[in-house]
Amino acid sequence: HxxxxxxxxxxxxxxxxxxxxxxxxxxxxxxxxxxxxxxxxxxxxxxxxxxxxxxxxxxxxxxxxxxxxxxxxxxxxxxxxxxxxxxxxxxxxxxxxxxxxxxxxxxxxxxxxxxxxxxxxxxxxxxxxxxxLAPQGLEGCTTPRLKRLKLGPCLLDDPYKQPCQHDSFGRHFERVSSSRIPDLTKLRGRCVEGSSLYHDIPVNIELSEKHDPTNLDSKIAQFDKDNLESKFQTLESDILWHLRLNHASKPYLQAAKKFIPELKYITLTDNIQNCEDCHQANVTRKSHTQVRHRAEKPLAVLHSDLMGTISPTNFRTGDSYIVIFVCDYSRYTFAYTLKNKKQVHTAFERCLKEIESITLEQKNVFKLRSDRGLEFQTSEMKQLLSDRSITCEYSQPHVPQQNGCAERMNQEIKHKIRVNLLAAKMPFSFWGHALNYVIFVYNRMPHSSNMFTSPYQMVKQRPPTLKFLKRFGCLVHYHDVNSKTKFAPNGKRGYLLECTDTGLIVFSEQHENLVNSCDVKCIESIVYGDKIKDYPLPLSDSLDISDTTCDLNSDSETSAVAFKNIELIEPVSYKEAINSPEKDLWMEAIKSELTALVDMNTWDLVPKSELEPRTKIIKSRWVHKRKLEPDGKFRFKSRLVIKGFADTNNYLVSEIYAPVARLGDVRMFLSVVNKLELFLYQLDVTTAFLHGELEKPIFMYVPEGLEEMMELPVRSLDNYICSLKKSLYGLKVSPNLWYKKFSKVLLELGFEMYPFQTCIFKRQQDQKFIILLIYVDDCLLASNNDDLALQYIDKIKNKINIKNLGSPRKFLGLEIVRDLPNKTIFIHQKTAILKLLNKYLSPDDQISKNSNVSNYMFTQYSRT
Structure with missing residues (x-):
């Protein structure tokens, strides 16, 4: 060929x-x-x-x-x-x-x-x-006789890729006939196969003055005349002027004919309106004013949409998405929180079961309308729709108006959740419970599309009851069914999260869990945020040795200043503590510390007469601190500290030095945890230094308060001293002894110490592993297997008194925020900075009261 x-x-x-x-x-x-x-x-x-x-x-x-x-x-x-x-x-x-x-x-x-x-x-x-092939004689090739020839796109490459330039539009192309030679000086035309008028470039062939027409055979033989005859046709005059005048529309051309002589005798046809380039350049999105016919029975047609990713994740469950199902007939709405998009089909299955319990019919839903999200097109979702004989209608891509019912409901939900959380001053991590509260109220409120009848009444054919409805986030005292003694308080404090037809779901302040109860007393004038808004900032982040707590709630500016003054005059001795207004609280904290010391067998009481002459006896003192916990409670803590500077024993550097993890190691550890998506736990050792066993004898005077704790007569222990068997806070050797004790326990459990970092331990078990970082008595444990992590936490508990604090929120003064869905860990020190501002700025600045300023500061910082 x-x-x-x-x-x-x-x-x-x-x-x-x-x-x-x-x-x-x-x-x-x-x-x-x-x-x-x-x-x-x-x-x-x-x-x-x-x-x-x-x-x-x-x-x-x-x-x-x-x-x-x-x-x-x-x-x-x-x-x-x-x-x-x-x-x-x-x-x-x-x-x-x-x-x-x-x-x-x-x-x-x-x-x-x-x-x-x-x-x-x-x-x-x-x-x-x-x-x-290149058409012979074109400009850009070597033949000088024919130039500025440009055929339609059916014969040549894209015109923008060629070196030749196009003439402006001119007269019509005269068709080439086999019976005569065309006048090449007037050749005009366009390719009718190309759908775009813009690409239909006219032909303009000019002959040199010395060209001999009798020798044209060798030049025009390159064109297939039959093909040329079929490919080209004339440009109508109205189309030509349409192209010349910026693709002017027919009404404008009609108006221009009145004062432009060149257009006077031009006949304007409707072909101008069929210009494809105009359609392509000026196409706009259409308004969607068509109203679909509403379903004729409740819960037969559902609209659905997914909202997310939502940050922060939901409290405890870690969910990051919301999926809703809205009844087309009544606007009754079902909403569920999800961890990921793949759970949409499970949420829809839950929705169908709820509908069956309402209607008492197996076959009720006939149609589901949603957008084209892949979560609605999974194999599990298609199988569920097929099993239930439900038809799914998908909207067109990027046309949310076709799923307007669910889209508008999403906007309504976001607004209501936001306003309820702000009004209650609750953390945004409670958005999942706020969602349930919002849906509960929405279904029972009149709806404009239902002639102001509530969706609940249209579905269940009875008016709703709001017997248990109370303000979201308000203070609740609920009946404690587990009260152990006859004279113990019957009620406990909490905050309302959800309402049901039979009672309330309450967030327990003491246990930090959810409680279902119908025996409640609500104080709707007090909400969650009121209990912490005026609390002073803590002066220190002391170790956890006691569970003694006290709730100090205040709504007045005067009491807030009083609390601040109390914080500034924390007792510095045992006598000040027992004579302070919080005497009972401090005494309970002191008793808790002494009980722990006695239980750990920290010393032996020996008579002074048994000591050798000139034996050095060291005094001790009490250190009292008041700590503000994340839940808004004050914890009173007392620590017995020996005056280690009076220890006259000579120690080597190796006997007093104890390694600790560097801050860079902590950041690296958290980075690895985030990268590998490991399970992370924070461990706290109770009275860590008491685990170290002394190698040299140290004697201490009997601490103040020991007689009261042991219920002995006053001054009955004046002739006794404490012969220390375990290390105490304040001793020079206590950190070293504790590190030796803890590392020995870890090595016995099969852990290995990293050669260049003595505060990081690792244990490998097949493909499972555990990494442990220690900083004195604070530890971070990470593992790729949750069961293995919990197993070894229990093994460590059998040897050392530790507490599993769960996912870390604060470690070494660093506040840790982990976002599992987005695989990020954010570290900041907002509390420490606000404490310094509160301490050194004048009272007129009121930094501690202006939460908006502090939130803005740290929001901006978190984005850098």
């Missing part, structure tokens, strides 16, 4: 022949500079038969496009008896081009640069090459 169509353009297809000495073609129409050879050439064929010899009398040049440029194959021989075009490998290699063959392709490589300039292909057991 002489030529073929490749990608909508004419191309020269030829067999790549390594035995052929010249390029050969059987079609002279695609050759320029067509000429007769001075001496005919005879080509022998491979079979040796003289009857197969080819006699060649003509040759020419073949112009083609390669990578946007016009190239030429010179001296291409023409033989009409040739069955197929031949492309000579020898001819190409002589021009400095290397040819490489592979399994399916042949590459032509420029020898000087190594660049691949053309690629052929393997087909029908032969190697082929296609060369896109």
């Amino acid at each position: 002489a030529c073929s169509m490749t990608e909508g353009k004419y191309s020269f297809s030829a067999i790549i022949d390594s035995g052929c000495t010249e390029h050969l073609t059987n079609n002279k129409q695609f050759l320029t500079n067509f000429r007769r050879l001075t001496t005919p050439r005879i080509f022998k064929c491979a079979n040796g038969s003289e009857t197969a010899d080819l006699t060649v009398n003509y040759c020419g040049d073949l112009k083609f496009y390669n990578n946007g440029t016009c190239s030429t194959l010179t001296d291409v021989l023409y033989s009409p008896s040739l069955s197929t075009n031949l492309f000579s490998v020898r001819k190409v290699t002589q021009s400095g081009i290397n040819v490489t063959f592979s399994k399916n392709y042949v590459n032509f490589v420029q020898a000087s640069t190594g660049n691949i300039i053309k690629t052929g292909y393997f087909r029908d057991n032969l190697w082929w090459i296609d060369l896109p």
